[in-house]
Amino acid sequence: MSVPGVRPLLRLEGVTKRFGSTLALDGVDFDLRAGEIHALMGENGAGKSTLMKILAGNIQRDSGRILLDGAEVEIRAPAEAKAHGIAIIHQELNTVPAMTVAENLALGREPRNRYGALDRRAMLDSAHEKLARIGAGIDPRRKLGELSVGMQQLVEIARAVSEDARILVLDEPTAALSRGEALHLYDVIEEMRAAGAALVYISHRMEEVWRLADRVTVFRDGRYVATRDRAEIAPSDVVSMMVGRDLDDLYHRGPRTPGEVVLDVRDLTDGGRVGPVSLQVRAGEVVCLAGLVGAGRTEVARMIFGADRALGGTVAVNGAPVTATGPRRAIAAGIAMVPESRKEQALFLDHSVEDNIALGSLERFGGAGVLRRGRIRGAVRDQMRRLRLRLSALGRPAGELSGGNQQKAVLARWLLRDADVLILDEPTRGVDIGAKSEIYEIVAELAAAGKAVLVVSSDLPEAIGISDRILVMREGRVVRELDSRTATEQDVMLHATGTLARTAGGPND
Structure with a gap:
């Protein structure tokens, strides 16, 4: 794996990790050179x-070695990883929503004045600098929880980048970002590489890997498969190594x-920033809402579903008006929604996969106040087989599943419900390419079955590839x-950014 004569900055050798009876890592190797994106x-x-959590000190390996600059080191806690110059941007947000953006950026490194009190002016100034470094126009005084998932991700990226680490691990860093925000991040990453930093880039987006990476390493089922120079392989080679089959x-x-x-939305508005929005989705059609983060796509989807209150406009399903004062009425009217944050908005992580899938259809399996568990289990198993979810996961807590399988569990809930309208908000965010293909297949099957599918997606190839029409917001x-x-x-992108409108000299397209 290593190149003769080139000593890696970081090398992991024979790393093994078990979680109970599950072998998560089976003696894997990985190396990283200064000034490369791997x-x-x-x-x-x-x-x-x-493997990256082991490097970050979040969990401990069972066996194997970690070498930095050729010397073996122990990393038993995140603080030790930071002391070695290792920073991690995790796939799942690692922030405090109740605190301001500036407080999150300063967390653990709060500036103090000469009296030992918190220096808020210095904290705000520092936050402005950190956000400007990645081109994020975010007010550092806002509560983090008020921001979209994409904006929260930018704050975490700004915090990690500001540490000037020698080794930076980015785990799906652009999954919730718009195209423009991602381009800003690419520039920051390339600047860090040029300055000699070593970067590990974990992504399911092939276009990102082909844009940024110097080398590519593939793992499958907890085992090391291969490492190749990116210039020597094609995306199809990587897919074959990842999934063991062609797509x-x-x-x-x-x-x-x-x-x-089927779905008819007229002049929907929140009375302020979003709307009026009108759209239609027909039986057997997939329509995608595209646009930059902050364009209002998720807000429209949530108002249709009743998760957020609309102050004006109407929603109808199959010609019947829907008074969507809450998700319960929307569901009763035949609308289902897979939200953008499955862990925070869709799943009960401590409850079983079976309970999470059955949750949307319990009235079908009860009588006289008693749930028929046998019928529930049979129906849930059918949907799990349909989505290629292992039946052995049936009784496991949903929080133990991988990101892709968690998303499948949320999809299975609504497939079991057999809703007429499916709203999918970033359905493949943080999902691997094999699971993506399976989700796209389900979307195509839903359309073929006459369902109306409304998708929110920041992945432009995906938006174009799976939909019939694109509505740019x-x-x-x-x-x-x-x-x-x-x-x-x-x-x-021209319509999403308003470039055409500015060129034509008008306010709207």
Whole structure:
């Protein structure tokens, strides 16, 4: 794996880790050189994040060695990792929503004045500098919990980048970012590489890997598969190594003939930043809401589902008005939603996979106040087989599943419900390419079955690849409809950023 004559800055040798009877890492090797970006790829559950958590001091290996500059070291806690110049941007947010952005950025390193009191002015000034370094226009005085998932991720990236670490691990750092925000991050990453930092980049987005990486290492089922120079391989080679099979048609979009209007949204607004928004989704059609983070896509989806209150406008399903004063009424009307943050908004992590899937359809399996557990289990098993979820996970807490399998569990809940309208908000965020293909296949099957599918996606190839129409949002409104068969990524971005409108000298497209 190592190149003769080139001593790695970091080397992990024969690292093994078990969680009970599960062998998460089986004697894996990995090395990292100064001044390189090394992509670590594999499906969810392949062992990538486990290896990085060992490097970060969050968990301890069972066996194996960690070498820095050729010398063996022990990393027993996150503080020791930081002392060695190692910083980690985790896939799941590691922030405090109740605190301000500035407080989160200063956490553990709060500036003090000469009297020992917190120096808030210095903290704000420092926060402005850290956010400006990655091009994030965020007010550091705002509570972090008020920001979108994408904005919260930017704050965590700013905090990690500000540490000027020799080794920076980025675990799906752009999963919740817009295209523009991701481009800012790419610039920061390339600047760090040019300054001699060593970066581990974990991503399921092939275009990112091919843009940034010098080398690619693939893990599968907790084992090391191979390391290759990125210039010597093709994306199809990596996919084959990751999943052990070819994925000829990733998006599974075939010819579709939409039917009657199922979801009809008219002049929906929150009375302030978002709306009025009107849209329709027909039976057998997939429509994607695209745009930058903050454009209002998620807000529209949540208002349709009743998770957030709409102060104006109407929603109808199959011609019947929906008074969506809450998700319960939306669900009763035939609307289902997979939210962008599965852990915070969709799953009960301490409850079993079976309970999480059955939750949306309990009234189907009860009578006289008694739930028929046998019927529940049989129906849940059917959906798990449909989504290729291992039946052995049935009784496990949902929090123990990989990100991709957690997303499948949320999808299974609504497939069991057999809703007429499916709203999928960032359905493949943080999901490996094998699971992505399976989710895209389910979306295609839903459309083929006559369902109306509304998708929110920041992944432009995905938005174009799975949908029939794209509705581009900017500043809380739909500004353009595009035909996915002819649309390009550039088309979407020009309308999302308002570039065409500014060129034409007008306020709107």
